[in-house]
Amino acid sequence: MRLKTMGLAMAMLLAPAVQADEGMWMPSQLPAIGKQLRAAGFQGNPADLADLTRAPLNAVVKVGGATGSFVSDEGLVLTNHHVAFGVIQYNSNAQRDLIQNGFVSHERSEELPANPDFRLRVTTGFDKITEQVLAAARGKTGRAYFDAVDAISKTLVAECEREPGMRCSVVNMFYGRDFYLVKQLELRDVRLVYAPPRAIGNYGDEVDNFVWPRHAGDFTLLRAYVGPDGKPADYAKDNVPYHPPAHLQLAREGVREGDFVMLAGYPGITYRHRTAAEFADQVQWRLPATVQVMQQLQHIIEDTGRDDRQAAIRYASQLQSLKNNIKRFQGELDGLKRSDAVAVRRSDEDAMMAWLAAQPQAGTLRPQIDQVNQLIASVNATRERDLLLTLMSSQTQLMRSAILLQRLAHERDRPDAQREAGYQMRDEDLIAGTLRQVQRRYDPLIEKRLLIALLTRYQKLPDAQRLQAFDTAFGRTPESLAQKLDQVYGATHLGDEAQRLAWLKAEPAALGQSNDALLSLAAQLLPALLRMEDERKAREGDLLRLRPAYMDALIAYREKQGRAVYPDANATLRVSYGKVTPLKARDGVQYEPLTTTAGIVEKNTGVAPFDAPRPLLDAIAKGDYEGYADAKSGAMPVDFLSNLDTTGGNSGSPVLNARGELVGLNFDSNWEAVSASWMFDPRYKRAIHVDMRYMRWLMDKVYPAPPLLKEMGVPAR
Amino acid sequence: MRLKTMGLAMAMLLAPAVQADEGMWMPSQLPAIGKQLRAAGFQGNPADLADLTRAPLNAVVKVGGATGSFVSDEGLVLTNHHVAFGVIQYNSNAQRDLIQNGFVSHERSEELPANPDFRLRVTTGFDKITEQVLAAARGKTGRAYFDAVDAISKTLVAECEREPGMRCSVVNMFYGRDFYLVKQLELRDVRLVYAPPRAIGNYGDEVDNFVWPRHAGDFTLLRAYVGPDGKPADYAKDNVPYHPPAHLQLAREGVREGDFVMLAGYPGITYRHRTAAEFADQVQWRLPATVQVMQQLQHIIEDTGRDDRQAAIRYASQLQSLKNNIKRFQGELDGLKRSDAVAVRRSDEDAMMAWLAAQPQAGTLRPQIDQVNQLIASVNATRERDLLLTLMSSQTQLMRSAILLQRLAHERDRPDAQREAGYQMRDEDLIAGTLRQVQRRYDPLIEKRLLIALLTRYQKLPDAQRLQAFDTAFGRTPESLAQKLDQVYGATHLGDEAQRLAWLKAEPAALGQSNDALLSLAAQLLPALLRMEDERKAREGDLLRLRPAYMDALIAYREKQGRAVYPDANATLRVSYGKVTPLKARDGVQYEPLTTTAGIVEKNTGVAPFDAPRPLLDAIAKGDYEGYADAKSGAMPVDFLSNLDTTGGNSGSPVLNARGELVGLNFDSNWEAVSASWMFDPRYKRAIHVDMRYMRWLMDKVYPAPPLLKEMGVPAR
Known part of the structure; x- marks a missing residue:
């Protein structure tokens, strides 16, 4: 290689x-x-x-x-x-x-x-509004920066959509360096x-x-x-x-x-303009670690399903999705290794930083780029935990339902407009649907085994990554974890569809005081999960504020190389050009660029x-x-x-x-x-x-x- | 297509x-x-x-x-x-x-x-001896022709091998048209x-x-x-x-x-110079029929082996061999269909016969070619039976052993030099080896199921293909077949290695009178099997005599087309020429003709x-x-x-x-x-x-x- x-x-x-x-x-x-x-x-x-x-x-x-x-x-x-x-x-x-x-x-x-x-949507406007957005956010940091960008964006979108038939959105290019108001005619x-x-x-x-x-x-x-x-x-x-x-x-x-x-x-x-550290994280940790954990979950579902046809059927879709993701992540990993992406990006970034050091803007940009790297390092400091807890929600049915219900109750304490996206009144039908389909996708034995796999890994994490609420809830040993899950799943009625839907309609306060064991567990964990989310948004706010310095440096460096820089893709209208090209698939095999009906x-x-x-x-x-x-x-x-x-x-x-x-x-x-x-x-x-x-x-x-x-x-x- | x-x-x-x-x-x-x-x-x-x-x-x-x-x-x-x-x-x-x-x-x-x-053998001589061989065989037909060629060949080989360090053989080219004495220095x-x-x-x-x-x-x-x-x-x-x-x-x-x-x-x-009828037989019947029967045998071994690990192990090698053969035959079939071999060969032969009709040699060649076609038709008349009975011997262990022992006893009645190749004294060690390895490759249930599959197919053949001895032995119904096999396999001691090897040493007469049920069954079937073999050799003798007419016509026709004809391969020294050539593997895929270490x-x-x-x-x-x-x-x-x-x-x-x-x-x-x-x-x-x-x-x-x-x-x- x-x-x-x-x-x-x-x-x-x-x-x-x-x-x-x-x-x-x-x-x-x-x-x-x-x-x-x-x-x-x-x-x-x-x-x-x-x-x-x-x-x-x-x-x-x-x-x-x-x-x-x-x-x-x-x-x-x-x-x-x-x-x-x-x-x-x-x-x-x-x-x-x-x-x-x-x-x-x-x-x-x-x-x-x-x-x-x-x-169908036809883009009719694409106006640069960087100054307007930054004027609202400048001087702020962390979560406040994030919220300020979010608020001004919502305001501008609402104004724009006053014109009938138009859908608008604010997008940012180069990771927060430029902002645009996109206007689309909606058919x-x-x-x-x-x-x-x-x-x-x-x-x-x-x-x-x-x-x-x-x-x-x-x-x-x-x-x-x-x-x-x-x-x-x-x-x-x-x-x-x-x-x-x-x-x-x-x-x-x-x-x-x-x-x-x-x-x-x-x-x-x-993600092409991500930093060298993010490339390294993706290739050296994120993709292999995700594949490894997902494969463990896959094997749990397959092994349990072998003895229980009913369970196998219930988890067929989740299993398929796990396998697709594993295949895709593995393909991405193989490709990035084949292209030696980490080393290539690292040497490119090193060259950029060396060049920058001699430029007048180094004094402004360099400290901000250092902060970007620190923020990425701080994200990485809890990456094992974040991956496991994300999977705990996404790969379970009853646990996810309980957290969803508690989270919704938490949001319902605020006016609808201020609720988190996904937990507003207009989302409640979707949530009901999610709660309903649990019935066709849940098996208590598999769910407990998946949770044991994820939380056993969690228990082995260093102190700095663990959360007090989780330690309190599940203890620090495999035995306490198993005992807790047995107790909770033995004393929850969330497996019953009517119960789940009833809790969806219940008063927020009732959920907090529920004596359903799983709802009670979710209530116990929720503050820690909300804190994690808040920390994430604060970091996102800071990255949105600071990454533009990295992009400024990159764009200037590329300009010196005689190359223009396109922003990473973000679902906005883009143009690419190239040519009709064969592919040398592997040694000795050439793929021609046109196929014919003979191949059908x-x-x-x-x-x-x-x-x-x-x-x-x-x-x-x-x-x-x-x-x-x-x-x-x-x-x-x-x-x-x-x-x-x-x-x-x-x-x-x-x-x-x-x-x-x-x-x-x-x-x-x-x-x-x-x-x-x-x-x-x-x-x-x-x-x-x-x-x-x-x-x-x-x-x-x-x-x-x-x-x-x-x-x-x-x-x- | x-x-x-x-x-x-x-x-x-x-x-x-x-x-x-x-x-x-x-x-x-x-x-x-x-x-x-x-x-x-x-x-x-x-x-x-x-x-x-x-x-x-x-x-x-x-x-x-x-x-x-x-x-x-x-x-x-x-x-x-x-x-x-x-x-x-x-x-x-x-x-x-x-x-x-x-x-x-x-x-x-x-x-x-x-x-x-x-x-190692180095070919040092390749002398045309057509006249010598034909002088011995001319005027004879059928088995006599076959035996005459065999006898003169053995004589010439023995003479040739008098020179120390030489190995000799008689080979024929163009299916009996030309004969050569091949002389090889053996290192x-x-x-x-x-x-x-x-x-x-x-x-x-x-x-x-x-x-x-x-x-x-x-x-x-x-x-x-x-x-x-x-x-x-x-x-x-x-x-x-x-x-x-x-x-x-x-x-x-x-x-x-x-x-x-x-x-x-x-x-x-x-087999490139085989007749159009033989191409048709190969593609339309022999390959698909063999694949079909072999797949049935494969499934019997697999199904029985699923419930019996010991049996699965004993048949692993036979199963592997069946699967290899199926794959290869299927590959040959797919390839011949892809090349439309039957139609191409047919139109080529039709053109040859049309051309021949106007040639002076038509009067001599045409009747002989007609006889070739009749002989091939007569081979095909019992092809289903011949395939099934060949598999009956080759795919069983105890049945094969019993037939082998009886056949050897039959040959032992003659002087060693006159025995059939494979049953001479020098072959007996090999036979003992075959009888020994049965122990590691035999399971009574699988063998009976394989025989039931083959003989049930046999029972359904039209009268003209069936043999009296088989009908007598197995009856005409699935019930009588199953009953007979149960009885025979319940009352044979050939499953015991010492018994098999003892029978190998026994007097020929003792085998004929054996009261071992399976040996007795083999003795009952042997005359019919010998008659089949005799008929086969008679046809081979006639084909050896008559095919040269077909080859004469083909060679003359190709000469008129400006093309030389090489004989079908027969393990003699040949030369081919061509060029380094890519392969269009399939639509859109080109295989380059050289690989490199990058591919390793x-x-x-x-x-x-x-x-x-x-x-x-x-x-x-x-x-x-x-x-x-x-x-x-x-x-x-x-x-x-x-x-x-x-x-x-x-x-x-x-x-x-x-x-x-x-x-x-x-x-x-x-x-x-x-x-x-x-x-x-x-x-x-x-x-x-x-x-x-x-x-x-x-x-x-x-x-x-x-x-x-x-x-x-x-x-x-």
């Missing part, structure tokens, strides 16, 4: 060009990096990309936690099958199984309303227009998830509607299609290896998830690809691979060519890219896209929808 | 060039195909390749069922680690584990004797000189078996010794190294994608079979590859891939470049090539070789042996 490590480190030092395709840029940054954008092959004007009110960015849509784009002037929206899956499911039943069979609307009246909570009447069958949209399912080569047609078309007055409205029969100010144009030609591509969307979260046939077993529908297989056998296939090879493309910088949230992002035309639809990453949330390693990071030629061919030859093709400006052939 | 099928069929019709690299040529054929050999890149004189007494072919050695080659003038022989594994194992013990640690001899006196039955004193540790020689073991990309250093060096008089001799301290008439020279330079390569060796068996590190887990030894990992980390690495990429090659035509038996074959220098050592094929024993599909058939640069680097930098490198003419750097 040493060798590869050296390779990357050296590549980073010697050839900054390999970094060129990394970046989730704010649109406003694009003019500044226009030169490198053009050098990469972009043929448009970078300044156009900075303007949210102009194409192409005003055609990009936020769809739930993911992305989509307008592809006609009558509100047609293209996104992934998996992003729109809830809409397809909502309209399916035993008589009309749209998941299995897909859906083709032949005229407007056939379009099917989405589930009522489904929303509430969305309808299903076209969806391929599951066996096309999700061909390969879990087996192919994170896998290249891929062969899914993961796309769906929706349509946004507005009231007859053109304003956002709830679903109504008389609503009319929304006319977006602009839409994307499907390319007439396809992509080849090496072609320039770019992508716009709403990537969720990355190769993978097809007739059994889900590789059960390509008969019409698709017939069309492939017929080979009527004219106008869609690659001119040179004659092969019909399905998906393609690029080195575009993406993360969760980029699902459904439009992929554009050098002329800004739509050539692909982003829908996944490769497994090796799991660690890209921390470090973009150009050797391994790839994004997976549906080739628009495949979508057009399906809509022309397999499940035809000529009016829709015409509407998108690419008529059937 | 249709599409790919058409692709291959069309490729075969339109571009015979893709066929150019197919062929396991007899050396004597090479001058005739000299033009295509030179066109492919061979730089030597094809006539030289035809001469078994000249280099390079006189440097090629038969090693057991595989191949090796002389690489120095002092008898150094290069072959695979897995071919020489028995020698390494024979010299290993707990104190000196050569399997685990490898072995480097620093001087002659340290070289370790091979197991006494280990032999009996062979010693171990150099072996890498298992974790290099067999890196990846079963996980990587049949897999590309591969990273094994599957080589070992032996040395042949002869008596002080220069003649073959048994091991003796005073023996001296054998001076071969020639040896191969290691190339100074390595290979690149597209380079010409050729290979010489002893491929075991192929990638695969390494520290746990067998991916537990690269520390000295290797250290040497890779150090990267001291000068003089060995690829000049362009700087990467250190490990293994490489070619399209050379190989099959089992080619293990250890030397791979030569255009100048006849040694560049690789063949050791495996890819999984997709399993079906190549029937059809060479140029899209998928690949052979896997150790790159000689890797061997030289290991012997220079990792486990150094400078004197050996010097002896091979490639001194350490």
